[in-house]
Amino acid sequence: MTSHTKKKFVTTYFDRTKLIFIAKGILVGITAGLVVSLFRVAIEKMFHLTKTIYYFLHSSPIWLLPWLGISILLAIILGQFIKSDPFIKGSGIPQVEGQIAGTLDGDWFSVLWKKGLAGILAISSGLFLGREGPSIQLGAAAGQGINQLLKGNTMSKKVLLASGAGAGLSAAFNAPFAGLLFVLEEIQHNFSPVVLLTTLSATTTANFISLHFFGLTPILSFGSITRLPLKYYWLLIVFGIFLGIAGVIYQKTLLGMPRFYQLFKKIPNYYYGIIPLVLVIPIGFAWPNLLGGGSEVIFILADNKLPLLTLSGILLLRFAFSMISYGSGLPGGIFLPILSLGAILGTWFASASFSYLNINDSFTRNFLILGMAGLFTAISKAPLTACILITEMVGDFQQLMTIAVVSLVAYIVADLLGASPIYEALLEKMTGEPEENIAGNKEIIEISLHTGCDLDGKMLKETDFPVDCLVASITRGEKEFIPKGDTLLLAGDRLNILTHEKNVAHIKSQLQKQTNHYF
Template sequence: MPALAVVVGAGAGLGSIAFRWLIATFTHLFSGHPDYAAAGHAAHPEFPWLGPYFVLIAPVAGGLLYGPLVDRFAKEARGHGVPEVMLAVAQRGGRINPQVSVVKALASALCIGSGGSVGREGPIVQIGSALGSTLGRVAKVPADRLRLLVACGAAGGISATFNAPLAGVFFAMELILGAFSAEAFGAAVLASVTAGVIGRAAFGNTAFLTLPPFHVEHLGQYGLFAVLGVVAGVVGVGFTRILYWVEDACDWAWRGPEWLRPAAGGLPLGLMLLALPEMYGVGYSVLEKATQGGYAVAFLLLLLAGKVVATSLTIGIGGSGGVFAPSLFIGAMLGAAYGAVAGHLMPGTAGDAGAYALVGMGAVFAGASRAPITAVVILFELTGQYTIILPLMLAIVLATATSRLLSHDTIYTLKLRRRGIDLHAPAPQAPLGTQTVDTVMEAAPPLLSVNTELGTAADLLTRSDHGALPVVDDHGHCVGTLTARAVAEALAASPDARPTRVSDLAQPAPAITADMPLATALHALVTATGTGLPVLDPGTGHLVGWLTHQSALRALHSAPTPTATMT
C-alpha cells in the first residue's frame, strides 16, 4: 500500500503540472494575457479591433469546445467535481471512470481559460482521485484500499497545485474520507509529500499567495474577528444557496441539447465579464490586490456579489471548475470591506484591514464546506501567515457553527442531496442497512425495574441468553441496560460499597427506534457492551424489541447478493 500511495502521489503531482500548464495556455489563447482579471478592459493583442468586446466571444468559443467533450466522454466532469469523488468513496467503493482525469483536465482548463469564474481545486481533486481509482483497480486492491487510494489522489492534487502538503492530507481526511485513521493518514501523507516534491520542483517553494505580514495589535480585535466569523458563515451558506438556485434557473431556461448549453450560456457570462473583467478566470491577482487595500469598500462589495453570480452562472451553464477559489475570493472581499469599515469606526482598535481579508477567506470557505481543519491549515499554507492563526481559528470555528445552524448540507453535499443521494445512507445496492430495525429485531428479553434488587437481577441475567437486560422506570420508559459484567463487579465488591438496586448500575443506552435504518443502528451496536440493545417505539419511548449482533448477521445472510458493477 505505501508503494501505491507514492505512485498515486507522483501521478497527481505530474497531473497538476499538466493541468496548470493547460490553464495558462488556454488563458493566453482566449484572452491574450497571462491573467486577464488583472488586465482591466484591455483588448486581445491578436484582435485589437475588437477592443474589450472579445470577452463576449471567448466563453462561447470555450463552451463549444468543452461542452461536447464532457457530454460525450464523461458527464461527471461537469460542475465542481468534489461531490462526485465523495460519492465514489462513500457508496461506489472508490470506483471512478478512468477517462474522467483527462476529460476533467481539458474541460476545466478550457472553461477557466475562456473566462469561467471557477477555481482549479475541484478539477485537480477529481483528476488525482481518478488516477488513484484507476491504479487501484489495475492492482486489484480491495474496496477499502481503493477508497484510500482515491483519497491519496485528492491529497496529492491539492498538495502539488497549491504547495500545501498538510492541507492536502487534511482535505482528503476531512472531506473525501470523512474519517481519520493512522493507516489513512500515513498513506495520504506519502502521496501528499510525493506530489508536493514534484510540485515544488516545477513551481518553486513559495507561498501560493504573496501577502504582506499581518499582526493582531489589540485584544479588542478578537471580538471583531468573531463577528466576522459569524457573518462569513452566513455568506458561505448564502453562496451555496445562490449557486444551486442559479443552476436550477439554468436548468429551467435551457431546452436545447446539453452539449450546446455551455456555449449558449457563454453569452450572458461574457456580458458579465465585459462589465466586470475582474471575474475572468480564478482571479487570484484581484484577491491579492484586495488584501493589500487596493479597492474601495463599495467596489469590494460589488466584486463579492459579482463573484457569487459569475461562479454560479459558470457552474449553472455546465462549466467545469471548483468552488474553493471562488469562496476564498468572496471571503477576501467580505473581510477587506469589513476591515475597512471597522477601521473607519474604530481606528484605534481595528488594525490592518488586510488581516480581516485573510481571516474572511478561511471563514467563508469553512462556512460553505464545513471543513474547519482544512480551512485553517490551507489558509496557513497558502499565505504563510502564522501570526494570524489565532483569529483565523476563532473565525473559522464560528463560521462553521453558524453554517451548521443555518443549513443541513454543505456546498459539496447539497449537490448530491438534490439528486436524492445521502452520503450517510447505505449504498443503493448494499445488502445490509437498507432495512429498518423493526424488520430484524428480536423479542424483548425480561424487563428489569429500576427498583429491582441486585440479587434478583443477577438471577435473571444468569437465565437469560443475553449479556444485558433492559431497565425501565415506573412509567415503563426504558432508561438503559444492565450488563452481567457490571453486576458481577458489583457483587465482588465489599459489602459496604456494594450497590443494592438496579438503578445504581443501569447504563444509558443509545436511542435506537423501530423505524431507524439498520445501517444507522449498527454504529451504536458495534460499540455496545453486552450482546444487544433495546429498541424503542418512536412515539411512546416504550420498549418494543431487542437488536442483537446475531439478528443483524441474519439480515445480512438473508439479503440478496448485489451484482458488482464496474464503471
C-alpha cells in the first residue's frame, strides 16, 4: 500500500478531526489521571495522619489547645489561597460548567497547583468535604492547559475542558463510564460525537492510570449482594419519594448557607474556613471514624448493624456539618458527602422497614446502595450518571434495575418540587445571574416589518436585537419557517419572538424602533 493510498484510506474511513481529538483525549487522560491519582494519594495519607492525631488527642487532651492553634493557622493559610484565586473555592464543578458555557474563565495553572494543594489541606483535615469535585476541576484544568500548550482554539478548549472534567471524575472514583455520562448529562447537556469520543478516551485513560495506583478492586466493594425480590419492589417507589424530598431539603439548605455565614460579619469571607476547622475538633475528638468525606462511614454502615437512634444521630451530624464545611468556601466538594448521606438514609430506611414491616434484614446493603444513587439523583438531577456511577463504584451490575427505579422516582419527585440541578444553581449564585432570567414564564410576541424599516433587506445575523430574545420563526405570507443566520428579512415579514414574560414591554419598545422607521 503506497503512502498516498494509506492517506486516502485514513481520510476515507476515519474522520481526521475525530482522530485528532481522540489523541488529545488520551493526552488529557494521562495528565488528569496522574494529577488526580497523586491528589488522592496525598489526601489519603494526610487524612490517616489527621485521624492518628485525634486518637492521640483523645488519650492526651492537654494537646487540644496547640491543635486548636494549628487549625486556626491552617484556616488562615487556606484563606490566603482563596484570596489569591477565588476560582479555587468549593467543589469546582460550577466553575467548570461556567467555563464551558463561556460565563467564567480561570487560570489553569493557578487552579492546578492552588486547588491541588489547598484541596489536600482542607479535605485531609477531617472536614466533611469530598475530593471528587476538586478532582473534576483539576482534570478540567489539565485539559485547559493541554489545549493551551497545543495552541487549540475556543472549541477545542471547551472539548478538552469537558473531557478533562470527565477524566477527573473517572480517576477519583475509578468510574470511566460515569465520567463520560457526567460530562454529557451534567456539563454539556447535549450529545456531541466529538465530545463523546474525546471524553471516552480521556476517562478510559485516566482510569487506567488510576488503577495502577489503587488496584482493580471497586472503590466501594461490598462483596456479593443479594438481589431484592420483586415482591419488595413497591418499597423502591416509597424510598424514591423519600429520597426526592430529602434531596430538595438538602438543596434548599445548601443554597441558603451564605445567609448563615453572613452572621459572621467581622470575618472576611475568605477566612470563613476558621469556623468549620474549629468546630471539627470536638467531632474528631469524640468520633474520629465519622470524619472526612464519608467513605469510611459508608463501610461502617455496610459492616455493622446500628440502631435507628444511632443512625439518626449520625445523619443529623453529617448533614449539619457537611453544610457548614461546604458553605465556608474551602476547596472541597459535596459529591462523596451526598453519597454518604444517601447511604445513611438507605440504612435508616432499611432498618425501619425491618422493624415495622417484618422484612428480611439481609437487604441492608441493597438500600444503602439505593440511597446513594437516589439522593445523588434528586440533588444533581443527573439520573444516568447516578445509576452508572454507583454501579461502577460497587462493581455489581445486578443492582442496576433497582438503582434505576429509585433514581427515576427520586428524579420525578425532585422535579415536581421545583428542584434545579445543584451545580447549575451554584453556578447561578456565582455569576450573579438572577433566577428569573433562567426560569419563569415565556411569551411569543409578533413584530411586523414595515416597508423601508431598518431591518428590511438585512440578514438576521446582521441585526442588533435586544438581549434575552430569540427569533423563533418568521411568517412570510401563508408560510412559517425557522430562520437561519443568513435568512434575509423582508418587508411584510412577521417575526415571532420568544422572550421572558417580564421583558415583553421592553423588547416590543426596542424592536418597534427598528421595524416602524420609514424613509
